[in-house]
Amino acid sequence: MAQKPAIPKGTRDFLPTEVAKRNFMFATIKEVFRRYGYAPIETPSFELSSTLLGKYGEEGDRLIFRILNSGEKMRKADLDALAQDNLPRFANSLAEKALRYDLTVPFARFVVQHQNDLTFPFKRYQIQPVWRADRPQHGRYQEFTQCDVDVVGSDALMYEVELVQIFDEVLSKLGLPGFSIQINNRKILSGIAEVCGETARIVDLTVALDKLDKIGDEGVVTELEQKGFTAESIEKIKPLFHFEGTNEAKLNLMRAYLAESEIGLKGLDELSEVFAQINELGLQRGELIFDLTLARGLNYYTGAIFEVKAQGVKMGSICGGGRYDDLTALFGLKGLSGVGISFGADRIYDVMTELSLFPKELDRTLDILFVNFGSEEAKYCMKLLREVRNLGIAAELYPNAAKMQKQFKYANDRNVAYCVVIGAEEAAAGMLSFKNMETGAQEQLSSADFLTKCGQLF
């Protein structure tokens, strides 16, 4: 026997029933995106390394899949860098291309490159796989699909509101019973850093604060101490641990806390505006929550920050996003503000599977099976088959005159709804037997009646 085949870690094959479910999910998502005025684009699966590197922080760079140069280009390898143990530089000399790590950075590149062809505000959606050289875990893959919606060229808060509505509409339509849409604002985080006198270390501060619900007050304090924060700074951070209550209550507490920080107050104003509008409009199943500890590692966010978690399942965030004012500036186009969100298709799929939210009929890839009795009967079936298929029904004829038991078993395994039996008896009478595979009920029909019935049933 040959060596057993395998696929790389963190990747998966999808069986027909799984693809059907995924397509159902994508169709639902696309339909919502379209109604909000977003149009689809696509970008290459790999970009120049220089496009991606340095955009996701040090951690992110480590997780980017590099594509090894091929052929003579291998000679460009920077052996001096290797000798000096400068592995990043050595890697860069070996790999000029890399698989995309998300859809946001390639989109920023896309906008800059096609700026003269686009009408702003430019609203696009993009559903494509991304790759991360991460350690696989529950709900974490090395290849997974993101569904992004972004709008660039406007800093109107209306879009934050719109994206919250999209979160709510998509996830409600997919049937998630409950989910929290957590929102924060980078300006509020900047304000906190300012109030604490730790503006320079805002990243360390927010990363620690982000873990509050996981490691608790003491854990955060310990982490801050390890990072070298002074006791004085930590004392100023501590009150934040106990800001609880309704969104409004938290906003009010923050307003007092950030009274001295202009940027912090600006962030609060923005957030308040989004809350006010959402309260006016209402949400279906989502709950919008002000989470002042929400930070997210991506350092390009400048305004709103979003994260969505499904209730009732053990799973990390299923969606994320935020506003970025300077992303296109990295590619040479300044003054273009963007805001966008991303649906983690694979995690949402896992959540929906766990909660059994996919419609049953998605398991059906064949509606009608014609039982095969031999070449004469088969010819007759082929004609009927053409009519049935023209009605948009998925139908097929069993390939040979195998035992009926076997043919019905095949129908069962494929979860077929109906079988058509045309043997010598039926053919002689100009009739056919139409069998409901769920109830087992069977009726005799003329071919004309059969087609009429098909039109009604499907």
Add this chain to the structure above:
RNA sequence: GAGGUUGUAGCUCAGUUGGUUAGAGCGUCGGAUUGUGGUUCCGAAGGUCGCGGGUUCGAGACCCGUCUUCCUCCCCA
């Protein structure tokens, strides 16, 4: 990137202190059943024990390496 964990038939798993020919259930295929499926009964096929090396008279079991699984960090969808 750090630490732990897992791998035996298509799937879920047994396999004793190292000892003859590695087992079960489910699934698959064939038959009972030449025009009716899901049930039942009978039978069969299917394994380089993840891969490579080592210890041993002898390794599925012990040791090392490697890949993979799942988990905790890190980070994230």
